[in-house]
Amino acid sequence: MLTTAYVPGAPNWLDLGSPDTEASIAFYSAVLGWDHQSAGPQAGGYGFFLYDGKVVAGLGPLAEDGASPSWTVYFHSPDADATARAVQDAGGSVRVNPADVFTYGRMAAFTDPTGADFAVWQPGDTNGLELVAAPHTLCRVELYTTDAPAAKAFYRSVFAWESTDLEMGPGLTYTVLYPSGTGQDAAHGGLMQLPQANLDAGATAEWHPYFEVRDCESTVAQAGEAGAIVLIPPMDVPGMGRMAMFLDPHGAAFAIIDSHSPNQ
Secondary structure (H helix, E strand, C coil): CCCCCCCCCCCCEEEECCCCCCHHHHHHHHHHHCCCEECCHHHHCCEEEEECCEEEEEEEEECCCCCEEEEEEEEECCHHHHHHHHHHCCEEEEEEEEEEECCCCEEEEEEEECEEEEEEEEEEECCCCCCCCCCCCCEEEEECCCCCHHHHHHHHHHHEEEEEEEEEEECEEEEEEEEECHHHHHCCCCEEEHHHHHCCCCCEEEEEEEEEEECCHHHHHHHCCCCEEEEEEECCCCCCCCEEEEECCCCCCEEEEEECCCCC
């Protein structure tokens, strides 16, 4: 379970790159009840999504050439420069070199060997998100990958993550991920091989954020009315909750889950 007592390797930040930040503010306000606060004129259009007055995500315009609208998951790093070296040693690539973000912290962005983008946040004045694992906030992250064994080896090398494989059905394995030395109670998400049908259809490796909701069906209805495309309609996932997955109006993928569904 995510907490704001961030340890190395745990997700500690999340932001959305959008081609139209005002439209994204309107969408996520309608679906998740978020407010928005600008980071100021010096921040290049970056700002924060808030729920109950606490920061739950970031939002900014697309900054990289050729970038597509997407959510980026950041993992806690005590040393972003050392993590960058570890990423390269393990076969990944550096998209954005480590750099200070004023006095808030230090960040870097990477691509893993299977093509999934992610980032790290080395805390300075800002430790990370102020609220997680509560309704309307980030509760888990999942990697859908083109090569599960390669991805597991890479992230184990970079973050020393520990993992447990769960058999979800014939030929279907879900890998639970948790920071080194913590155990499954501190699991921050999972990793899953993309099915062959998805690969044949052109699916690529991606990290997806999951947001906790109080009612999966009503949130799906709100998202649809606000312009989202439903990728996975509401479904029960044994031991996890009732979930659904979307593309927001600009094509950024995210999921929701009601982990307190009565069916669990």
